[in-house]
Amino acid sequence: MTTSVESPDAHPESMADHAYRLLRQQLVLLDIAPGAPIAENRLAAELGVGRTPLREALKRLEADHLVVTFSRRGTFATNVDITELSGISEMRQALVPLAARKAAQQRGGSVRGALAEEVQRLTALESDSDIDARQLLEGDLRIHRLISRASENLYLEETLVRLDSLVTRMWCAMLDRIPPMDEHVMEHVALIEAVLGGEAERAEELAAGHVAHFDRVVRAVV
Known part of the structure; x- marks a missing residue:
């Protein structure tokens, strides 16, 4: 079972929302492998939802380019x-800095x-000499959201x-080829501090650098 990477939501969750959220996490983190068939009966039972909410969730996931x-x-990841x-x-590169500025x-x-x-969590992780790649992935996605x-x-x-979500899938698929990404994830500390401090220009600049860093790392190994 994975740690939730969802951001807080004050609204009550429908059964379709519940199925969508859990399935999206499994698809993004490749717990459901790329190309794998989506077995509706089994997933409905595992998630504790009916077929109708599950199908609603799958329609949303298809719009997200996570299933086809x-x-x-049938339906496949x-x-x-x-x-x-x-x-x-x-x-x-256009939208992440904009979101950081507005945040x-x-x-x-x-x-x-x-x-x-998240700053406290990252600070604790920074002193850990054996950071788990899964923790980094989940933390990165959670902070972006x-x-x-x-x-x-x-x-x-x-x-x-x-x-x-799509970028995180790429990261997961390339874990065995890209260098350790702890430095990349730790960049969020300065970014979050800029956001909390109301430093719009600095937040925008740091976010742009963060996106460019990931792009360089991936391009270097493909």
Whole structure:
């Protein structure tokens, strides 16, 4: 079982939302392998939901490019295509800094407390000589979602959640080829501090550097 990477939400969760959230996490972190068939009966039982909420969740996941449905064949987890990195990075290079700037203008907004907790979590991890790659992946994704939420722009948040999910899948798929990413994840400390301190320009600059860093690391090994 994985640690949740979802950002806080004050609204009650429907069964379809519940299924969507849990399945998205499994797909993003490759607990459901790329290309694997989605067995609806088994997943409905595992998640404790009916077939209708599960199918609603799968429709949303298809819009997120995490599953694909073929007529008479069924639904499958999408493959991870590294050639898509260029287009995704182009979007993230424009939108992640924008979200960071807006989050800083809000000083963390409704997720200020959760962002402060992430600084404490990262500080504790920094002193750990044996950081688990899974923890880094989950932490990176969780922080990006929190900053997107802190932008207080629903459309920006929804777009970035999709893009960050796709990038995280690439990261997971390349874990055996890329160098340790602890330094990359620790970059979030300065970024979060800039957000909480209301330093909009600095937050924007740090976010741009963070996205560029990941892009360079991946391109170096493909």
